[in-house]
Amino acid sequence: MTNFQRVHRAEGATGDQPSVLDEATEIDLLAGLYVRNARGHVMAALRAAVTDAEDAEAELDLIGSAATHAQVSTTLRYSRGAVGKSRKAAELRQAYRSAKNGA
Numbered sequence: 495m496t497n498f499q500r501v502h503r504a505e506g507a508t509g510d511q512p513s514v515l516d517e518a519t520e521i522d523l524l525a526g527l528y529v530r531n532a533r534g535h536v537m538a539a540l541r542a543a544v545t546d547a548e549d550a551e552a553e554l555d556l557i558g559s560a561a562t563h564a565q566v567s568t569t570l571r572y573s574r575g576a577v578g579k580s581r582k583a584a585e586l587r588q589a590y591r592s593a594k595n596g597a
Contacts, residue, residue, distance in 0.1 A: 540561060540572060541572050541573075541574055542574075543560075543561070544557055544561055544569060544572040544573050544574075545572075545573055545574045545575045547560070548573050548575045549575050551582075554566055554569060554570070557569055
């Protein structure tokens with residue numbers, strides 16, 4: 495720990511998390527760190543759920559509603575299913591060519 499920071503238990507603070515204060519500004523350098531980390535885990539879980547639903551060929555509107563997205567473009571940003579999309583596009587392309595060639 496440098497001489498610019500010190501561990502401090504703020505008066506009236508709840509929980510066991512200490513604060514790391516910048517002595518010059520008295521700003522807590524750890525404030526919001528837990529919230530930022532937790533938010534990242536929630537977003538990762540939501541991305542996984544959207545990707546799984548898309549791989550299961552659920553309708554995009556239904557996926558967006560379940561993820562509480564107002565716009566489809568938001569749901570598309572959450573999807574990591576590029577492999578599933580490519581596979582589905584290849585299957586559709588093959589079916590189209592088969593129908594077109596009469597095979």
